[in-house]
Amino acid sequence: MVKQKILIVDDSEMNRALLVDILEEQYDVIEVENGIEAISLLSKQRTDFSLLLLDIMMPEMDGFEVLAYINKHHWNDTFAVIMISADDSPANIKRAYDLGAFDYISRPFDSTIVHRRISNTMFLYARQQHLEKIIAEQFHEQEKNNKLMISILSHIVEFRNGESGLHILHVNTITKYLLKQLVQLTDQYPLSKADISLISTASALHDIGKISISDVILNKPGRLTVEEFEIIKTHSMVGANMLLDLPIEQQEAPLVKVATEICRWHHERYDGNGYPDGLKGEEIPIAAQVVALADVYDALTSERCYKKAYSHEEALKMILEGQCGAFNPSLLLCLQEIADTLENKLMDASPEQETKNIQDIRNKIDFDRLFSYEKYTFLSRKQRHLQLLYIDSLTSVYNRRYYDEHFQGTDNIQAMVVIDVDDFKHINDNYGHDVGDIVLQGIAQSVLSCVRKTDAVIRYGGDEFVIIFFSIPADIFEKKLKRIRHTVDRLIIDEHPELHMSVSIGGAYGTGHTKELFKAADNMMYQSKKVKNQVTICFLNEEEGSTNSI
Amino acid sequence: MNLKDCYIKFGGDFDEVLGRLRREQIVQKFVYKFLDDKSFHLFETSMGNKDYEEALRAVHTLKGICQNLSFTRLFESSNLVTKALKENDWNTASDMMPRLSMDYYETINAINEFKSSREE
Numbered sequence: 001m002v003k004q005k006i007l008i009v010d011d012s013e014m015n016r017a018l019l020v021d022i023l024e025e026q027y028d029v030i031e032v033e034n035g036i037e038a039i040s041l042l043s044k045q046r047t048d049f050s051l052l053l054l055d056i057m058m059p060e061m062d063g064f065e066v067l068a069y070i071n072k073h074h075w076n077d078t079f080a081v082i083m084i085s086a087d088d089s090p091a092n093i094k095r096a097y098d099l100g101a102f103d104y105i106s107r108p109f110d111s112t113i114v115h116r117r118i119s120n121t122m123f124l125y126a127r128q129q130h131l132e133k134i135i136a137e138q139f140h141e142q143e144k145n146n147k148l149m150i151s152i153l154s155h156i157v158e159f160r161n162g163e164s165g166l167h168i169l170h171v172n173t174i175t176k177y178l179l180k181q182l183v184q185l186t187d188q189y190p191l192s193k194a195d196i197s198l199i200s201t202a203s204a205l206h207d208i209g210k211i212s213i214s215d216v217i218l219n220k221p222g223r224l225t226v227e228e229f230e231i232i233k234t235h236s237m238v239g240a241n242m243l244l245d246l247p248i249e250q251q252e253a254p255l256v257k258v259a260t261e262i263c264r265w266h267h268e269r270y271d272g273n274g275y276p277d278g279l280k281g282e283e284i285p286i287a288a289q290v291v292a293l294a295d296v297y298d299a300l301t302s303e304r305c306y307k308k309a310y311s312h313e314e315a316l317k318m319i320l321e322g323q324c325g326a327f328n329p330s331l332l333l334c335l336q337e338i339a340d341t342l343e344n345k346l347m348d349a350s351p352e353q354e355t356k357n358i359q360d361i362r363n364k365i366d367f368d369r370l371f372s373y374e375k376y377t378f379l380s381r382k383q384r385h386l387q388l389l390y391i392d393s394l395t396s397v398y399n400r401r402y403y404d405e406h407f408q409g410t411d412n413i414q415a416m417v418v419i420d421v422d423d424f425k426h427i428n429d430n431y432g433h434d435v436g437d438i439v440l441q442g443i444a445q446s447v448l449s450c451v452r453k454t455d456a457v458i459r460y461g462g463d464e465f466v467i468i469f470f471s472i473p474a475d476i477f478e479k480k481l482k483r484i485r486h487t488v489d490r491l492i493i494d495e496h497p498e499l500h501m502s503v504s505i506g507g508a509y510g511t512g513h514t515k516e517l518f519k520a521a522d523n524m525m526y527q528s529k530k531v532k533n534q535v536t537i538c539f540l541n542e543e544e545g546s547t548n549s550i
Numbered sequence: 551m552n553l554k555d556c557y558i559k560f561g562g563d564f565d566e567v568l569g570r571l572r573r574e575q576i577v578q579k580f581v582y583k584f585l586d587d588k589s590f591h592l593f594e595t596s597m598g599n600k601d602y603e604e605a606l607r608a609v610h611t612l613k614g615i616c617q618n619l620s621f622t623r624l625f626e627s628s629n630l631v632t633k634a635l636k637e638n639d640w641n642t643a644s645d646m647m648p649r650l651s652m653d654y655y656e657t658i659n660a661i662n663e664f665k666s667s668r669e670e
Contacts, residue, residue, distance in 0.1 A: 012587075012589065012614060012615060013587070014618075015615065018571075018580060018618055022571075057607055057611075059604075086611075107617045107618055108567075111571055111572055
């Protein structure tokens with residue numbers, strides 16, 4: 001076992017030698033002869049030390065100055081300071097304690113007592129640090145779980161509604177920043193850090209009621225009719241009722257209480273013109289007020305199936321002008337304050353952050369494997385044979401056989417994509433086939449992370465993948481291909497961080513026969529290949545033969 | 551002459567130091583080490599230069615060492631000088647110097663005597 005390190009700071013060589021004699025058998029003892037040397041050593045390697053034995057009367061910098069410095073920089077969070085001095089007047093001892101000394105050993109030194117005092121102090125410190133570490137780990141674990149829950153919810157929303165996967169993450173971020181700003185601005189809402197974290201987490205649930213709304217209305221590109229809008233409006237009450245249906249003990253959990261408020265009232269407006277209850281002003285719980293504003297802000301700055309994205313300036317202007325209903329004036333002030341931060345944060349959050357979040361989910365839970373596990377393990381042996389037949393053993397996506405047997409002759413495919421890895425031969429030749437395999441796995445996972453569960457990813461040939469999309473709007477299709485290119489472009493292989501990968505992507509959009517779509521997508525892929533790391537799409541039905549390089 | 555006789559000679563408390571430091575070899579090691587300690591000479595020089603701050607630090611160190619080694623008599627005289635210097639009472643400190651010097655050299659001589667009796 002490594003000995004714990006003790007630093008002795010004393011100008012008298014005799015005194016140091018005496019302490020070294022007492023301590024060296026059990027501890028690793030380092031000596032310095034004045035305060036300046038002690039501070040300079042500690043500033044470089046203070047975490048090495050478990051204990052400091054400090055004399056008071058020394059040239060250059062005395063013990064009190066050293067103690068004050070240590071205390072000011074909180075170095076004594078990680079090691080204890082024990083004073084050793086021939087001057088044991090009560091005034092000195094008191095001053096040392098006031099400056100953060102842990103204990104005081106007066107002279108003459110008794111070797112047994114010195115030993116005991118030091119080992120007890122170290123024991124206490126070690127125990128405290130151990131406990132702090134446990135708490136920090138638990139906290140971290142909980143944070144991780146919270147983030148994971150939010151990512152899963154975002155993922156579920158994306159599953160349902162191809163375009164707003166980021167919305168929940170954004171609302172979470174905006175809510176957090178708005179609340180932090182709000183507590184700085186006013187004492188009116190006494191929210192602790194824990195409350196802020198709770199509300200931000202609960203904000204992820206604001207739209208859960210939307211699962212009761214039919215896809216047709218939810219994803220309708222054009223303007224909603226009055227009847228349709230009335231249906232959409234039910235989602236806030238439906239969401240709240242879902243939570244109120246939970247068992248009573250769960251309803252009482254703070255997260256559920258806050259989430260219920262948010263679900264029900266995140267469409268209320270400060271002047272009473274919102275829905276469902278027409279609450280006014282502070283009748284609306286602050287959590288719901290904040291999420292309402294966050295929801296509107298993100299809706300404006302994001303693209304939706306029925307509208308384009310507004311810039312951050314435009315969105316801010318529209319909200320301040322009251323175009324999206326009335327909000328708490330304090331919150332509007334906060335929004336103005338944090339506008340720049342939000343613009344940066346929300347940009348950061350997409351698409352890299354999103355990719356990361358989605359990859360996190362895959363790494364930890366791995367939806368696909370979870371599903372396929374269920375599919376192929378708990379079902380019949382016949383089903384297991386199906387897995388062997390149709391799943392590519394290297395990349396876990398569908399294989400060529402699956403494509404040939406299931407999609408030849410299908411005519412309800414909406415879009416098809418051909419992906420070819422750039423310079424794959426070069427990777428194999430220079431890094432070996434093992435690394436080549438890892439690259440293919442990484443790329444397959446990246447592609448999977450960017451598509452919906454209903455889309456089929458197929459390893460078509462060596463380094464060639466095909467994706468088949470059913471019922472997907474053109475603009476989302478385009479976005480997904482961009483995201484795939486981007487995700488692969490940022491992919492890093494742990495063992496070879498210097499290795500850069502990219503794909504050339506060809507897409508064909510339009511309902512048609514598999515063969516036609518494949519041929520068109522393959523042609524587009526070859527166009528992309530001319531430059532590499534590129535997406536080219538052709539739209540078959542609308543404008544004949546129109547291509548679009550991105 | 552043994553170490554205890556040596557302690558008796560310069561007015562120290564051998565039993566007390568042995569009780570704290572446990573082993574006679576350690577006590578002897580530090581008693582020998584005291585021969586090389588510069589605190590007293592630093593004190594004398596600093597007093598000569600009227601550098602009372604340095605003098606205080608030196609005699610304070612000397613006091614601490616005497617305390618640890620149970621050099622009772624020398625501890626007492628160095629303690630008195632330390633107190634005087636702390637109170638900026640430089641005249642009293644100067645007046646006490648001959649006494650301190652006497653106690654110091656008695657201690658040094660006794661240790662030297664002990665050391666040579668051991669080496670014979």
